[in-house]
Amino acid sequence: MTQSADIRRRLEEHGIQASAQRLAIAEYVLATDQHPAADTVLEVVAARLPVVSRATVYNTLHLFVEKGLLRELVLSEGRVVYDPKVEPHHHFVDEASGAIVDVPWDALRVEGVPELPGLDVSEFQVVLRGRRRSRRREG
Amino acid sequence: MTQSADIRRRLEEHGIQASAQRLAIAEYVLATDQHPAADTVLEVVAARLPVVSRATVYNTLHLFVEKGLLRELVLSEGRVVYDPKVEPHHHFVDEASGAIVDVPWDALRVEGVPELPGLDVSEFQVVLRGRRRSRRREG
DNA sequence: CCGAGGGTTAGACTTAGTCTAAGAACGATG
DNA sequence: CATCGTTCTTAGACTAAGTCTAACCCTCGG
Ligand SMILES: [Mn+2]
Ligand SMILES: [Mn+2]
Ligand SMILES: [Zn+2]
Ligand SMILES: [Zn+2]
Numbered sequence: 001m002t003q004s005a006d007i008r009r010r011l012e013e014h015g016i017q018a019s020a021q022r023l024a025i026a027e028y029v030l031a032t033d034q035h036p037a038a039d040t041v042l043e044v045v046a047a048r049l050p051v052v053s054r055a056t057v058y059n060t061l062h063l064f065v066e067k068g069l070l071r072e073l074v075l076s077e078g079r080v081v082y083d084p085k086v087e088p089h090h091h092f093v094d095e096a097s098g099a100i101v102d103v104p105w106d107a108l109r110v111e112g113v114p115e116l117p118g119l120d121v122s123e124f125q126v127v128l129r130g131r132r133r134s135r136r137r138e139g
Numbered sequence: 140m141t142q143s144a145d146i147r148r149r150l151e152e153h154g155i156q157a158s159a160q161r162l163a164i165a166e167y168v169l170a171t172d173q174h175p176a177a178d179t180v181l182e183v184v185a186a187r188l189p190v191v192s193r194a195t196v197y198n199t200l201h202l203f204v205e206k207g208l209l210r211e212l213v214l215s216e217g218r219v220v221y222d223p224k225v226e227p228h229h230h231f232v233d234e235a236s237g238a239i240v241d242v243p244w245d246a247l248r249v250e251g252v253p254e255l256p257g258l259d260v261s262e263f264q265v266v267l268r269g270r271r272r273s274r275r276r277e278g
Numbered sequence: 279c280c281g282a283g284g285g286t287t288a289g290a291c292t293t294a295g296t297c298t299a300a301g302a303a304c305g306a307t308g
Numbered sequence: 309c310a311t312c313g314t315t316c317t318t319a320g321a322c323t324a325a326g327t328c329t330a331a332c333c334c335t336c337g338g
Contacts, residue, residue, distance in 0.1 A: 019285060019334090039325080053287050058326065077213050078295085078325070092258050101258070108251040110265060116246060119231050124267040126249060130260040158303085158316065178294080192318050197295065217294070217326085 003027070014067040024049040025060045030069060035081040035091075035100040075100060075127060090126040103128065142166070153206040163188040164199045169208060174220040174230075174239040214239060214266060229265040242267065 007026050008018045016022065024045045029036065036044070042057045061082055064070040071083045075093050081100065090103035103126070113121055146165050147157045155161065163184045168175065175183070181196045200221055203209040210222045214232050220239065229242035242265070252260055 017284075021286070037325090051287085055288080055327085056286055059286085072216070074213055074216050077211070077219050080216050080325080092255070092260070095261070103255065103258075107255060108249060110247060110249050112247040113265075113267065116231070116242065116267075118272050119240070119242075119267065120270045120272050121231070121267045122234070122269040124265055126252075126263055127266050128252065128255075128258065128260045128263040130258060130262070133257050133259050156304085156315075160317070176294090190318085193294095194296085194319080195317055198317080219294080 010069075014069055016063060016067055016069075020049065021045075021052050021056050022060050022063075024052065025057060026064070026069075029061070029064070029082055030084045032084060033102075035073060035083050037079055037081050041082070073100070088123070088125065090128065092128040092130070092132075094132045095129055096131055099132070101132070149208075153208055155202060155206055155208075159188065160184075160191050160195050161199050161202075163191065164196060165203070165208075168200070168203070168221055169223045171223060172241075174212060174222050176218055176220050180221070212239070227262070227264065229267065231267040231269070231271075233271045234268055235270055238271070240271070 004023060004027065007023055007030065010030070011018050011022060011026060025041060028044050029041055038054075038057055038061055041061065042052065042054055045052050045057065061070065061072075065072050065082075068086060069084070071086050073081045073083050073091065075081065075091060076098065079098070085102060087105070089105050090108055092101040092103050093099075094101065108126055110124070110126065113124060143162060143166065146162055146169065149169070150157050150161060150165060164180060167183050168180055177193075177196055177200055180200065181191065181193055184191050184196065200209065200211075204211050204221075207225060208223070210225050212220045212222050212230065214220065214230060215237065218237070224241060226244070228244050229247055231240040231242050232238075233240065247265055249263070249265065252263060
């Protein structure tokens with residue numbers, strides 16, 4: 001499939017040498033709309049690739065972060081999570097399930113950041129917590 | 140000193156039975172303007188009270204959170220931090236030092252939260268990252 | 279072919295936090 | 309006071325996320 005060729009190209013464009021492990025990890029973690037933790041990545045990838053080690057998963061995730069393909073988020077205790085959506089956006093944490101939901105940048109307006117005295121802000125986001133309202137249709 | 144009597148009263152008002160350990164922990168953690176982690180609390184308190192155990196520090200911090208005297212913040216990897224300022228406010232994380240700086244609620248305006256579809260937001264805050272600008276005077 | 283550099287690996291190690299079971303302090307009651 | 313049930317504290321075992329190390333395995337250029 002051309003899917004994997006696309007991913008290979010994408011890695012190389014970011015100065016990352018491809019390997020079977022990196023491709024398998026990228027295929028999952030760069031395409032998901034979830035915010036998986038490292039151990040989830042390991043589980044998912046290990047189910048498809050004969051053998052991937054924990055060390056490689058951590059190495060690769062950190063490499064992807066360093067090269068700008070992923071962002072690392074820390075929103076709740078003991079859960080470092082990876083986000084393939086690197087453009088600025090906000091996050092909602094569902095207190096019932098722990099699920100993390102993306103909130104588009106334009107859905108909120110934050111005013112006053114440039115006026116904060118003594119602080120050079122390089123990035124910011126709104127972190128929201130609460131319950132997801134029950135939906136009529138799950139789709 | 141009446142300081143410790145005040146603290147004792149404050150604990151009891153929140154339904155917390157006082158003890159030497161709880162008073163010592165409260166004296167530090169409810170008065171600080173920093174955002175200390177559990178191990179910092181243990182260090183500081185152990186320096187004044189003959190013996191306090193790690194288990195008690197964790198138990199007490201969790202109790203204080205449950206009773207509304209403290210809030211638990213998770214802003215960076217591996218660092219759960221406690222905040223005696225329980226009113227809503229925002230946080231700036233200095234990327235150089237890891238220091239956490241309070242940003243008053245009214246310093247920023249966030250619009251659009253009630254209009255988020257499908258989300259029942261119970262609380263939110265803006266999390267900012269960057270560098271603290273060098274100040275003329277440290278005070 | 280060969281060798282160097284980069285990638286991967288198992289497993290030891292570290293660190294934050296939790297759990298357990300036993301002892302100490304508390305506080306109501308006789 | 310003495311007793312006794314409840315609450316609090318404790319050391320140390322345990323867990324889980326993440327890091328480190330040193331050996332091994334590829335791959336690609338010469
Ligand atoms: Mn990390
Ligand atoms: Mn906690
Ligand atoms: Zn996201
Ligand atoms: Zn704060």
